[in-house]
Amino acid sequence: MTADPKPRSTSVTEMTEYVLPQHANPFGTVFGGQIMAWVDLCAAICAQRHAGRPCVTAFVDDLYFRGPVRVGQVVRLRAYVVATFRTSMEIDVRVSGENTVTGESWPTVDCRVTFVAMGDDARPTPVPALRLETDAERADQAAAEDRRRMRLAKR
Numbered sequence: 443m444t445a446d447p448k449p450r451s452t453s454v455t456e457m458t459e460y461v462l463p464q465h466a467n468p469f470g471t472v473f474g475g476q477i478m479a480w481v482d483l484c485a486a487i488c489a490q491r492h493a494g495r496p497c498v499t500a501f502v503d504d505l506y507f508r509g510p511v512r513v514g515q516v517v518r519l520r521a522y523v524v525a526t527f528r529t530s531m532e533i534d535v536r537v538s539g540e541n542t543v544t545g546e547s548w549p550t551v552d553c554r555v556t557f558v559a560m561g562d563d564a565r566p567t568p569v570p571a572l573r574l575e576t577d578a579e580r581a582d583q584a585a586a587e588d589r590r591r592m593r594l595a596k597r
């Protein structure tokens with residue numbers, strides 16, 4: 443039986459990380475690899491909430507680190523499902539830095555990650571469709587289908 447479509451709102455995932463010295467490089471700012479790990483975690487939770495299955499990372503789009511986050515500041519992540527395909531999903535993750543003392547916040551990374559839902563047989567398994575509720579969401583799904591074709595062409 444095919445699962446009912448699910449709206450984006452059911453899987454939106456937010457994480458807040460306090461930057462400690464063990465997260466930092468010699469410049470006192472967060473390691474790129476640490477941000478990538480948080481991006482992967484936040485996106486994985488979002489994907490699994492939507493799929494209702496364990497999911498694996500299949501593809502990470504380009505990552506551009508727009509601004510550093512220092513020790514003592516905060517990294518905030520927000521992930522949502524942009525589009526669903528058959529067994530895979532494109533997840534958008536927005537990362538920002540925050541100075542909790544001044545209230546300032548700034549963009550750090552925007553990234554898209556593709557996850558594949560796994561069945562009990564450890565093979566890809568279908569995911570519920572995304573319930574597209576607005577013209578913007580329908581446009582997002584169409585744009586994601588174009589990006590998916592380009593990713594698959596690189597295999």
Ligand SMILES: CC(C)(COP(=O)(O)OP(=O)(O)OC[C@H]1O[C@@H](n2cnc3c(N)ncnc32)[C@H](O)[C@@H]1OP(=O)(O)O)[C@@H](O)C(=O)NCCC(=O)NCCS
Pocket residue numbers: 497498499500501527528529530531556558566590593594597
């Ligand atoms: C991702 C993985 C499950 C795909 O398995 P596969 O045998 O290629 O399976 P399929 O060809 O049936 O593809 C399954 C889905 O993955 C998608 N996919 C595969 N490679 C992809 C890529 N490079 N980019 C985007 N999507 C990809 C396919 O489009 C398909 O999605 P769809 O059903 O929505 O069309 C497999 O390559 C894998 O296990 N990779 C390692 C994952 C991993 O260890 N991640 C890190 C730890 S979580």
